[in-house]
Amino acid sequence: MSKLKTGIIGLGILGNEHADYLAKRPEVEVVAVADLRSEAAEQAAKRIGCQAYTSYEAMLAEHKLDLAVVATPDPLHAAPTLACLAARVPNILQEKPFATTMADAEALYEAIQRQRARFFINFANRTSPLDIATRYTIQSGLLGQVVYGESRLDDNISVPTKMWGARTREWAAGSSTAYFLLSHVVDLLRFYFTPAEVREVYAIKQQQVLGYTPDLYDAYLTFDNGLKVRVKAEWIKHIDDLVEFYMCFSGSDGTLIYNKRGAFNCTPGWRANLHKDLPAAELLTHQQELAKLGANVTARMQWMDPAAGALKAGTSMLLPALEFDGLGYSEWMALDGLFIDAILQDTLMPSTWQGLGPLPNQEDGMRQTVVVDAIVTSAETNRVISL
Ligand SMILES: NC(=O)c1ccc[n+]([C@@H]2O[C@H](COP(=O)([O-])OP(=O)(O)OC[C@H]3O[C@@H](n4cnc5c(N)ncnc54)[C@H](O)[C@@H]3O)[C@@H](O)[C@H]2O)c1
Numbered sequence: 001m002s003k004l005k006t007g008i009i010g011l012g013i014l015g016n017e018h019a020d021y022l023a024k025r026p027e028v029e030v031v032a033v034a035d036l037r038s039e040a041a042e043q044a045a046k047r048i049g050c051q052a053y054t055s056y057e058a059m060l061a062e063h064k065l066d067l068a069v070v071a072t073p074d075p076l077h078a079a080p081t082l083a084c085l086a087a088r089v090p091n092i093l094q095e096k097p098f099a100t101t102m103a104d105a106e107a108l109y110e111a112i113q114r115q116r117a118r119f120f121i122n123f124a125n126r127t128s129p130l131d132i133a134t135r136y137t138i139q140s141g142l143l144g145q146v147v148y149g150e151s152r153l154d155d156n157i158s159v160p161t162k163m164w165g166a167r168t169r170e171w172a173a174g175s176s177t178a179y180f181l182l183s184h185v186v187d188l189l190r191f192y193f194t195p196a197e198v199r200e201v202y203a204i205k206q207q208q209v210l211g212y213t214p215d216l217y218d219a220y221l222t223f224d225n226g227l228k229v230r231v232k233a234e235w236i237k238h239i240d241d242l243v244e245f246y247m248c249f250s251g252s253d254g255t256l257i258y259n260k261r262g263a264f265n266c267t268p269g270w271r272a273n274l275h276k277d278l279p280a281a282e283l284l285t286h287q288q289e290l291a292k293l294g295a296n297v298t299a300r301m302q303w304m305d306p307a308a309g310a311l312k313a314g315t316s317m318l319l320p321a322l323e324f325d326g327l328g329y330s331e332w333m334a335l336d337g338l339f340i341d342a343i344l345q346d347t348l349m350p351s352t353w354q355g356l357g358p359l360p361n362q363e364d365g366m367r368q369t370v371v372v373d374a375i376v377t378s379a380e381t382n383r384v385i386s387l
Pocket residue numbers: 009010011012013014015034035036037040054055056071072073074076080095096097122123124125164171180
């Protein structure tokens with residue numbers, strides 16, 4: 001079979017990651033890269049051994065691509081993706097967020113459907129074993145009815161002030177923690193809680209420190225199954241690490257705590273405290289199912305703190321739990337590998353994705369944009385937005 005002729009648009013931090021990953025896949029041939037910054041395009045082209053362009057239009061005119069990757073900054077996804085669609089590129093892999101305006105999202109969605117292109121969006125968190133474990137735990141009903149959750153995804157202040165060198169201020173001004181960070185969180189919540197969808201949004205923002213972009217967004221999302229989740233993302237934290245990411249979900253039977261990227265004095269890890277009466281055999285079965293999905297969690301009967309036990313007089317002091325200590329990451333760019341499998345197998349659900357639903361596509365992109373747009377609008381107007 002001939003290799004998938006691939007072109008990459010936007011050779012910054014992520015575009016180079018995609019290029020290097022895809023160049024190593026035997027089924028792929030990266031034939032061209034395009035970036036407005038000629039040195040970025042040339043450097044990547046030299047490393048990979050392909051042609052460099054400063055215009056993606058020229059690249060698309062000269063190459064009949066099987067796959068295009070779009071990794072331009074947040075507000076600049078629509079134009080190159082629409083150009084790829086107009087050039088009838090059959091497979092497109094675009095970075096998140098899907099779009100930063102509803103107008104862009106609608107134009108993208110309409111063109112993808114019209115051209116019947118296969119479109120993927122790089123919601124990379126979905127491949128992390130502990131996110132898959134979170135989805136499994138929620139979908140298997142191990143927490144009972146989940147009623148509340150909270151998520152904090154914060155970047156070091158260096159991200160909106162330094163990350164893209166001299167281009168940083170403009171970059172951050174064109175985006176915000178809503179588009180850059182909450183797009184990931186909104187997508188993860190949909191992944192964990194499918195088929196539930198957000199129906200109501202209330203959000204605030206603060207804009208006093210950075211000035212050129214909001215310092216933070218803090219939003220309450222109400223889902224159509226009654227679940228309420230608070231999602232917060234900051235860009236003004238003076239912290240040691242680049243990112244802090246914490247999630248917690250409480251249900252009628254248990255609580256899941258996920259320190260995805262630990263903060264000060266807090267080690268990364270994942271723990272689901274389950275119903276006290278869950279039989280040990282069932283706990284072990286779930287552990288084995290999770291291992292099949294790549295999440296090697298420990299099954300344990302956890303001694304409750306004696307004080308907590310005393311407060312729950314009459315209940316067992318032993319609590320069944322599933323636990324993982326440390327960072328449970330997948331290979332960086334793992335989703336690219338799954339997208340290639342999906343193209344080769346002509347499906348949105350390749351065998352390598354183990355029945356975890358369709359890979360993230362334009363439907364997920366559209367829904368993510370609707371929710372993030374509502375967060376931004378709510379914070380601007382101080383209104384509750386119904387979707
Ligand atoms: N999936 C993830 O986990 C993840 C993580 C980080 C960033 N991202 C996303 O990846 C995207 C790229 O982020 P980045 O940090 O690599 O940005 P970047 O600024 O480092 O790279 C973007 C590149 O696009 C180029 N570019 C801009 N307009 C162009 C045009 N019209 N034609 C050709 N090239 C153009 C820029 O010159 C730059 O080199 C963003 O949307 C970001 O949110 C995704």
